Amino acid sequence: MTKSIFYHAGCPVCISAEHDIVKLIGSDNVEIIHLGDNPESIEKAEKLGVKSVPALITPQGNVLHINFGASLEEVKN
Amino acid sequence: MTKSIFYHAGCPVCISAEHDIVKLIGSDNVEIIHLGDNPESIEKAEKLGVKSVPALITPQGNVLHINFGASLEEVKN
Numbered sequence: 001m002t003k004s005i006f007y008h009a010g011c012p013v014c015i016s017a018e019h020d021i022v023k024l025i026g027s028d029n030v031e032i033i034h035l036g037d038n039p040e041s042i043e044k045a046e047k048l049g050v051k052s053v054p055a056l057i058t059p060q061g062n063v064l065h066i067n068f069g070a071s072l073e074e075v076k077n
Numbered sequence: 078m079t080k081s082i083f084y085h086a087g088c089p090v091c092i093s094a095e096h097d098i099v100k101l102i103g104s105d106n107v108e109i110i111h112l113g114d115n116p117e118s119i120e121k122a123e124k125l126g127v128k129s130v131p132a133l134i135t136p137q138g139n140v141l142h143i144n145f146g147a148s149l150e151e152v153k154n
Contacts, residue, residue, distance in 0.1 A: 020137070
């Protein structure tokens with residue numbers, strides 16, 4: 001894994017954090033995944049350790065939970 | 078403000094996040110401030126909108142609260 005992955009669910013907190021992260025690390029360095037539009041990705045996100053969105057997975061596989069938008073349970077509903 | 082500022086308080090969650098952030102955005106692009114060692118900086122952090130550490134202030138002045146280490150109230154005590 002060489003890119004970071006940014007998981008979000010389209011909430012205002014998520015969108016704001018997405019813009020900040022893209023500015024900080026560059027759009028070429030991060031894959032953005034909208035879990036509301038791509039519910040099939042929720043299982044992978046959970047396996048990576050994501051508990052809430054927005055969250056950033058680093059290239060090393062660490063999970064950074066940023067601010068607090070919504071728990072994954074809420075995204076599923 | 079052209080650099081980001083990363084506030085932390087030396088807790089394990091903070092140190093782990095610090096390493097991740099430095100790898101992601103580069104050590105030249107972020108000023109690291111340990112609020113436990115520099116309690117005089119707590120007031121400025123609060124004015125910038127920091128509620129808990131670790132937190133990253135972007136060059137645009139947005140506050141990204143990352144994971145959850147400690148509230149600023151806990152850092153003061």
